[in-house]
Amino acid sequence: xxxxxxxxxxxxxxxxxxxxxxxxxxxxxxxxxxxxxxxxxxxxxxxxxxxxxxxxxxxxxxxxxxxxxxxxxxxxxxxxxxxxxxxxxxxxxxxxxxxxxxxxxxxxxxxxxxxxxxxxxxxxxxxxxxxxxxxxxxxxxxxxxxxxxxxxxxxxxxxxxxxxxxxxxxxxxxxxxxxxxxxxxxxxxxxxxxxxxxxxxxxxxxxxxxxxxxxxxxxxxxxxxxxxxxxxxxxxxxxxxxxxxxxxxxxxxxxxxxxxxxxxxxxxxxxxxxxxxxxxxxxxxxxxxxxxxxxxxxxxxxxxxxxxxxxxxxxxxxxxxxxxxxxxxxxxxxxxxxxxxxxxxxxxxxxxxxxxxxxxxxxxxxxxxxxxxxxxxxxxxxxxxxxxxxxxxxxxxxxxxxxxxxxxxxxxxxxxxxxxxxxxxxxxxxxxxxxxxxxxxxxxxxxxxxxxxxxxxxxxxxxxxxxxxxxxxxxxxxxxxxxxxxxxxxxxxxxxxxxxxxxxxxxxxxxxxxxxxxxxxxxxxxxxxxxxxxxxxxxxxxxxxxxxxxxxxxxxxxxxxxxxxxxxxxxx
Amino acid sequence: xxxxxxxxxxxxxxxxxxxxxxxxxxxxxxxxxxxxxxxxxxxxxxxxxxxxxxxxxxxxxxxxxxxxxxxxxxxxxxxxxxxxxxxxxxxxxxxxxxxxxxxxxxxxxxxxxxxxxxxxxxxxxxxxxxxxxxxxxxxxxxxxxxxxxxxxxxxxxxxxxxxxxxx
Ligand SMILES: Cc1ncc(C[n+]2csc(CCOP(=O)(O)OP(=O)(O)O)c2C)c(N)n1
Numbered sequence: 230x231x232x233x234x235x236x237x238x239x240x241x242x243x244x245x246x247x248x249x250x251x252x253x254x255x256x257x258x259x260x261x262x263x264x265x266x267x268x269x270x271x272x273x274x275x276x277x278x279x280x281x282x283x284x285x286x287x288x289x290x291x292x293x294x295x296x297x298x299x300x301x302x303x304x305x306x307x308x309x310x311x312x313x314x315x316x317x318x319x320x321x322x323x324x325x326x327x328x329x330x331x332x333x334x335x336x337x338x339x340x341x342x343x344x345x346x347x348x349x350x351x352x353x354x355x356x357x358x359x360x361x362x363x364x365x366x367x368x369x370x371x372x373x374x375x376x377x378x379x380x381x382x383x384x385x386x387x388x389x390x391x392x393x394x395x396x397x398x399x400x401x402x403x404x405x406x407x408x409x410x411x412x413x414x415x416x417x418x419x420x421x422x423x424x425x426x427x428x429x430x431x432x433x434x435x436x437x438x439x440x441x442x443x444x445x446x447x448x449x450x451x452x453x454x455x456x457x458x459x460x461x462x463x464x465x466x467x468x469x470x471x472x473x474x475x476x477x478x479x480x481x482x483x484x485x486x487x488x489x490x491x492x493x494x495x496x497x498x499x500x501x502x503x504x505x506x507x508x509x510x511x512x513x514x515x516x517x518x519x520x521x522x523x524x525x526x527x528x529x530x531x532x533x534x535x536x537x538x539x540x541x542x543x544x545x546x547x548x549x550x551x552x553x554x555x556x557x558x559x560x561x562x563x564x565x566x567x568x569x570x571x572x573x574x575x576x577x578x579x580x581x582x583x584x585x586x587x588x589x590x591x592x593x594x595x596x597x598x599x600x601x602x603x604x605x606x607x608x609x610x611x612x613x614x615x616x617x618x619x620x621x622x623x624x625x626x627x628x629x630x631x632x633x634x635x636x637x638x639x640x641x642x643x644x645x646x647x648x649x650x651x652x653x654x655x656x657x658x659x660x661x662x663x664x665x666x667x668x669x670x671x672x673x674x675x676x677x678x679x680x681x682x683x684x685x686x687x688x689x690x691x692x693x694x695x696x697x698x699x700x701x702x703x704x705x706x707x708x709x710x711x712x713x714x715x716x717x718x719x720x721x722x723x724x725x726x727x728x729x730x731x732x733x734x735x736x737x738x739x740x741x742x743x744x745x746x747x748x749x750x751x752x753x754x755x756x757x758x759x760x761x762x763x764x765x766x767x768x769x770x771x772x773x774x775x776x777x778x779x780x781x782x783x784x785x786x787x788x789x790x791x792x793x794x795x796x797x798x799x800x801x
Numbered sequence: 802x803x804x805x806x807x808x809x810x811x812x813x814x815x816x817x818x819x820x821x822x823x824x825x826x827x828x829x830x831x832x833x834x835x836x837x838x839x840x841x842x843x844x845x846x847x848x849x850x851x852x853x854x855x856x857x858x859x860x861x862x863x864x865x866x867x868x869x870x871x872x873x874x875x876x877x878x879x880x881x882x883x884x885x886x887x888x889x890x891x892x893x894x895x896x897x898x899x900x901x902x903x904x905x906x907x908x909x910x911x912x913x914x915x916x917x918x919x920x921x922x923x924x925x926x927x928x929x930x931x932x933x934x935x936x937x938x939x940x941x942x943x944x945x946x947x948x949x950x951x952x953x954x955x956x957x958x959x960x961x962x963x964x965x966x967x968x
Contacts, residue, residue, distance in 0.1 A: 359817075534869075
């Protein structure tokens, strides 16, 4: 029996196990929307802006590990997806974006709402397709999902002209993809694995594991733990690697990088062996490339060969899927003890703890305190979705994440406004989890229209706005590097409580430390979405901080505790 | 790091947009592509492309890995710069050739084993195949006569004795 292109698309999505799409209608996708009622198993969530659809699909994908799907019409609908697609691309998030295109006979003629979206998204997708016949939709969908989720995951876009949705063709879902040029290496090279094991067993006193999001993508949480415990190696993570190793574990020493813990950064600078696992040596993590881990030999395990040696020199490269590399590696690694090294890290942690006495005893409401109370009240059983800026760093630093994918944030692109729509996708994907969206007052104002989506689709996200009255992270840089010349960083905002009320969302404003716990408890006890505006200290800074362009060893601590600069000669 | 000329040979699926995707990767790194030659390969539905680019060895290696890993239709890319290879290029040269100059031009063409492929009252069109330096030398000798049009294919190359995709 012949089906329309729109029906073939829906059937194919069901074959791929899709249960929800985030999207927005428009002229050229009308034939598809017209078909949706025939497929009740495909839930369609109407967002308020297509950027929200892409971020929601991204959040859904990170939280569930499944491919997230978003949908937009041609022209402005498609271009509104672009930020969300780029965001997913930089953070290796499996996503399929479907866009409508003008009818075939109009393509290339600057037709109404025509943009070359495959051209526009070429550098920010893993791959994209312009499907010119209904009979090719099924193959394109099959390949798009395969590409999105396999190897190093990423977004794939499928562009379908309006008349292709209407055209009829036979529907046969293909059993196989036809991608002769696409063969990601998943098994690590045995000789390289052996070399790595020898280095770990015999050639180090101060080994350090740096774990990235690749561990979560590969589902190698247990293997990483086993490796660290067997060989007694401390573990630090990247921003996106948070939760890949339980932060409450005795071998966990937090995050490295610009706002990582001082002890993690000191550890990198002093280690004699770095085992980098599923991370891409991003400049915010490594800081100055040629002074990264200066005393260490480096084993780098990643599924993407192009990441190896891209930014940082590598001694033992291993290309492969993290789990498939770690399993044979663990077999070769001997049980070991690094007592002195661990004692050194513990001493560093004592010297520069993440929570200073100033933060603990503050009379004014501090954002760190808010994050920490959310942790305490949820007992860590929550998925936190953070914005970008100071709020993001405090959410990373003051909540202890013990599960992979329990901290979700825009790392590579650093997209303000990611938080609310992404948390929407997280909650849709994990309806039984508590989802906290931690936002800045700036980022929240970029995508707050999605509050309406939360209400219409009954998505129970809890929102904490850390309102410092300014674009905090940029203000911090102006304070530290531009002589406090606060240009365009103070910003006004609406009355967030009234705003939430206008959308039909219960809300509270909190401006003292005493009000924090009752407010969070109230939010947790209320069904559905809830918003709390925390009016926090306006000029609080994020510390520790590695000044941009400096080596990690140059990490600055909170000035109250004297600025401490570490160097090879002067080990703290 | 020193920038040198690299010859890369790629085997790719013959699909719309492939060249665009590959060139876009070079553009991101601000590579100047000196020449690209695209044509069919020994397999139907696959093309073989020869790129000549300028760049440091590490940069070129990065792009090679990115082309292979990130452009789905690319099956294989090999940097054959340091291998034993044959290099060929074809050029068509149109020069002004009044009867007074013709015999001299024909002599030069003969020495280079080039060919005259079109003759009119005013112009001669010469075809030459060979490594770039041979073409350059011919062009040098023809310049005084007035080169009116020049078209070059860019380099194609093949490894000697071994199969490029086996390496
Ligand atoms: C879309 C976008 N525009 C601009 C920036 C640059 N930027 C990074 S952090 C930041 C300030 C964020 O302010 P806010 O959301 O209030 O969070 P805070 O830092 O105060 O916690 C800005 C403007 C960005 N990351 N994303």
